[in-house]
Amino acid sequence: MQTRSVSPRPGVPKPGLGARLHALRMRWIDNSPHFPAMLLVPVLLFFLIWNIVPLLWMVGMSFYNYSLVTGDPPRFIGLANFADLYNNLAVWQALSTTFIFVFFSVGVETLLGLLLGFLFWGSTELPGRRLALTLLFAPMILTPAATGTFFRLIYDPTFGVANYLTSQLFGTKIDFLGDKAWAMASVLLVDIWMWTPFMILITLAALGSVPKAELEAAEVDRLPWIKRIRYVILPHAKFILMLGILLRTIDSFKVMDLIYQLTRGGPGNTTEVIGITLFRKAFEGFTMGWSSSLAVVTLLIAIAFTSIYLYILNLRMEGGER
Amino acid sequence: MAAQSVSVTSESRGQARKAAPSRQARARIRGLWLRTLLTVFLVGLFVFPIFWWFLASFKPFGDIFALPPVFIFKPTFKWYSVVLGGVSYNQIMLELTGALTSTGGGLYYSVPYIIDSIIIASVSTLLVVLIATPAAYALSRFAIRRRHDLVFWILSTRMMPPIVAAMPFFLMYRRLNLIDTYLGVILVHTVVNLPLAILLLKSFFDDVPYDLDEAAMVDGATRFQAFSRVIVHYILPGLAATAILSFIFSWNEFLLTLTLTRTAVRTMPVAASTFDTSTGGTEWGFLAALGTSAMVPVFIFVLFVQKHLVRGLTMGAVKG
Known part of the structure; x- marks a missing residue:
């Protein structure tokens, strides 16, 4: 760490009215019991306007019948939207x-991530390990909208490479995104391609949190691998692993742009996740009231996942951060 | 490391008669090679699709669809000349296919989209950093009442599905006349990236010992100066990483931009999504060039922040 920046008496104001006022103001800020709060005010204001207000707006709207198509003013209908959701088969679907x-x-991402994570873990002496890890970042961070487009090229029934492979290996062509039997698997494959590296990195971080001394002790004791994982690695690694898995669960639940790019929810409704339904109803059908009620339900589910995540994060904080 | 292991092998072969290397050492070296091969194969598996698109954007018309796939071809910049150079779509299609296709020209010219993306991502990143840094410092340093709840609340806003947020934003923006404006998109991207930035910066501030704040104040700095002139210097690398990540996420953001804009503002991801590919294979070269142009900046940025990427993607919870 550089020590240059801790110069003696940094920024001591020179005498002069402006400077004295400045010093006075600084002292006022300093002595104010609200100094920490002042630092937080911009964020709180921002969140109030751009988070709390829209949320309340949405919750309010969910009790109304409001369509942008008809142009009628919103009409209060109580819980009718929610009752309709409950009886709507498409929503359950x-x-x-x-x-x-x-x-x-x-x-799949967790399993593969764990497997490959262990593979990379034991290979600190591997040549080009760093380069390999950097390349692994690419799928998850590259623009998902463009990724979706590109996979349509790969999956293309007549020109795609994927079909070339299947026709060479199995002698048949498959319409990966257009065939009801294959669409879901094809979309899943892209998601797995994108996010398995994330689980690899989480696994590596989790394994990195295991103290070296304990691993060496296990090595000296010639502890069998199963026991090593159970008694040495897991107690340390489990928090990070669980955080990673939960984060992935929450993000996976949010999935929308990838599927929108690949299939737009089709064929039929085989890949229509809740995000696509919401998009269709709100921004193609413009039934704002009904969509709001579905959004509220979606939000409640997301909140449930998030609470579990926070609970585990809390456990970890109490257990002392590593 | 590689050179070392190779030299060990050759050495051990040379000395094979004198003193054969222990069986264990040989097994380890074999294991290392096996692992290397396996790793190369796996990384290749993950990287191949990206490499494939990249190639496709340089392939001449016929080669994009050639099956079996071609890897050796004469690179062409025709696709880029339309996407980045503004050459007319019809002219290129006439050259390539000898016929005019029905799709209108000019659509693929994506420099305006790139400019929109850059404006939105940089301004929102600037806002995010300006707002998040003091807040992160406060959350890291002071025993604020209900700090825990505050951190959790900030975190939970990140977990909200974007489509859920899109709807009330849309209604709100209609009232405020912010639909299809730069300001509107910038503010939304700011609010989306704020939780990440606050938590990430807080984790970087947490890494700087409190003694340094005290030392600065002993030296005569005020509380605010200790933060703005001293401690911030220590987290500059973290600050840069946060800014870059925030830029990338804003650059990649799709759904909110799609729903809150129409024609005046159009970012790269939204542009990439608007092209219809069901008409046939003729458009793939343009799409590959467009997508590659959207991804290259991200990839370059990732190289700068890869050290902090795990921390960034887990919002400071996991220090990779």
Whole structure:
């Protein structure tokens, strides 16, 4: 660390009215019991206007019948929107599609991530390890909207490379995104491609949090691998792993742009996750009241996931940060 | 490291008669090679699609769809000349296919989209850093009442699905006449990136010992100066990483921009999504060039922040 910046008496004002006023103001800020609050005010204001207000607006709107198409003013209808949601099969369908998507994407990404993470972990002496890790960042950070477009090129039924491979290997062509039986799997594959590296990095971070001394002790004791994982690695690594998995769950639940790019929810409604339904109803059908009620439900589910995440984060903070 | 292990192998072969290397050492070296191969294969698997698009953007018309895929071809800049150079779409299509296709020209010219993206991402990043830094400092240093709840609230705003946020924003923006304006998109991107920036910066501030604040104040700095002139210097690398990540996320943001803009403001991701590819394969060269142009800046930025990326993607919770 540089010590240059801790210069003696930095910024001591020179005498003069302006400077004296400045000093006075500084002292006032300093002595003010509200100094920390002052630093927080801009953020709080911003969040109030751009977070709390829209949320309340949405919750309020969910009790109204309001369509931008008809141009009628919003009409209060109580819980009718929510009752309609409950009876709407398409909503349940979208919810179950979403959960299937979340379950498989997070599950496969976690498994693969753990596996590959262990592979990279034992390879600190591997040549070009750093380069390899940098390249692994690419899929998750590159513009998802463009990623979706590109995978349409790869999946293209007539020109795509994926079909070339299947026709060479199995002798058949598959319309990956257009076939009801394959669309979900194809979309999942792209998501897995994008986010497995994230789980690899989380695994590496988690393994990195295991104290070296304990690992060496286990090595000396010739502890079998299963026990090593169970008693040495997991107690230290589990927090980071759980945080990673939960974060992935929350983000996977939010998925929208990738699927929108790949299939727009089709064919039929096979890949229509709740995000797509919301988009369709709100920005293609402009039924704002009904969509708001669905958004409230979606938000409640997201809040449930988030609470679990916060609970574990809290545990970790209490257990002392590593 | 690689050279070392190679030299160990050759050395051990040379000395094989005198003193054969222990069986264990040999097994380790073999394991290392196996691992290297496996790693190269796996990284290749993840990188290949990106490499493929990159190639496609330079491929001449016929080669993009050639099956089996071609890897050796004469690179062409025709696609980029339309996407970045403003050459007319019809002219290129006439050259390539000898016929005029029905799609209108000029759509693929994406320099205006890139400029929009840059304006929105840089201004919102600037706002994010300006607002988040003092707040992160306060959250890191002071025993504020209900600090815990505040941190959690900030964190939970990040977990909200963007489509859920899009709807009330849309209604609000209609009232405020902010639809399809730079200001509107910038403010939304700011609010989306704020939680990340605050938590990330807080984790960087937490890494700087409080003793340094005290030392600065002993030396005569006021509380605010200790923050603005001393401590901020220590987290400059973290600040840069936060700014770059915020820029990337703003650059990549799709849904909110799509719903809150029409034609006056158009960012790269939104532009990339508007092209219809169902008409056939003729457009892929343009799309590959457009997508690659959207991704290259991100990739360059990632190289700068890769050290902090895990921390960034987990909002400071995991220090990779």
